[in-house]
Amino acid sequence: MPIALVTGASRGIGAAIALDLAQHGFDIWLNYRNNHQDANRVADLIRGSGQKCLELPFDVSHPEEVSKWLTPLLAQKTPDVLVNNAGFSRDALLVWMKQEEWSDVLGVHLHGFFNVTKAILPGMIRARGGRIINIVSTSGERGVAGQVNYSAAKAGLIGATRSLAVEVAKRNILVNAVSPGFIETEMTSAIPKDKVLPLIPLGRFGTPEEIAAVVRFLCSPGASYITGQVIGVNGGVS
Numbered sequence: 001m002p003i004a005l006v007t008g009a010s011r012g013i014g015a016a017i018a019l020d021l022a023q024h025g026f027d028i029w030l031n032y033r034n035n036h037q038d039a040n041r042v043a044d045l046i047r048g049s050g051q052k053c054l055e056l057p058f059d060v061s062h063p064e065e066v067s068k069w070l071t072p073l074l075a076q077k078t079p080d081v082l083v084n085n086a087g088f089s090r091d092a093l094l095v096w097m098k099q100e101e102w103s104d105v106l107g108v109h110l111h112g113f114f115n116v117t118k119a120i121l122p123g124m125i126r127a128r129g130g131r132i133i134n135i136v137s138t139s140g141e142r143g144v145a146g147q148v149n150y151s152a153a154k155a156g157l158i159g160a161t162r163s164l165a166v167e168v169a170k171r172n173i174l175v176n177a178v179s180p181g182f183i184e185t186e187m188t189s190a191i192p193k194d195k196v197l198p199l200i201p202l203g204r205f206g207t208p209e210e211i212a213a214v215v216r217f218l219c220s221p222g223a224s225y226i227t228g229q230v231i232g233v234n235g236g237v238s
Contacts, residue, residue, distance in 0.1 A: 001052070004219070005029040005079040007060050007116060008086030010039040012185040013135060016208030017083055017215050018053075019045055024216055027052040029079060031086065031116075033059050060086045060112030061104075070119045078123025078130070081219050084113050085135040087153070091146045102149045109153035113160060124173050131219050134161050134177045135211070138234050141179060154179075158230055165228030174227040176218050180211050181234025201236030 004021045008014040010032035018028050019042065028046050030053055032039040039055055046053040058065035087109045090101040117132060124130030139147050140154025158177055165175035182196060183206045197203055214233050217223055
């Protein structure tokens with residue numbers, strides 16, 4: 001049975017991705033930081049669908065925690081799919097942004113990508129195959145006031161996606177990014193829709209399930225000639 005490791009999977013987009021992949025035959029390694037209640041709920045749904053789920057509570061930005069949890073598992077098995085989804089935003093204009101608001105956001109997105117991907121990659125190289133999918137954002141592709149830290153982190157992740165794709169293509173490891181626009185999650189709950197909806201050609205927010213469907217496609221045989229790409233799921237926002 002193929003295995004997918006999904007980071008930041010206790011809620012929102014990450015939970016939707018984990019559930020969708022489980023419904024399509026993947027056992028799940030479900031990473032989260034400290035939201036045990038929501039992680040348990042998602043894990044129960046995965047097991048209810050007939051798939052196995054291993055809960056991994058560690059902070060992706062801390063290399064010691066990543067190593068503690070993943071090293072014993074990777075000695076036995078390498079996931080076929082890695083979805084780097086863990087992330088959060090701390091919005092502020094740069095002139096008022098605190099050092100920790102900058103460091104924490106970049107730490108989870110970029111250090112988290114590095115720590116987890118570096119741990120998984122040797123096994124994929126030995127297996128001569130694998131899929132790595134990074135969840136980025138339209139904020140990393142266009143300027144958004146108040147999100148210099150988040151935009152910088154996501155833009156960095158886009159660059160890392162493209163570079164890593166070139167590095168590992170000969171080993172049949174495909175690396176892509178999915179770039180959500182405005183999606184109905186806790187992160188976007190405070191956004192004034194009356195101001196944002198006119199900017200979206202489709203006139204609505206997307207759903208986590210719509211992001212999950214694209215991730216699932218990138219994990220499928222039909223995506224075997226796609227690598228180094230950023231796929232926007234944003235309702236037509238340019």
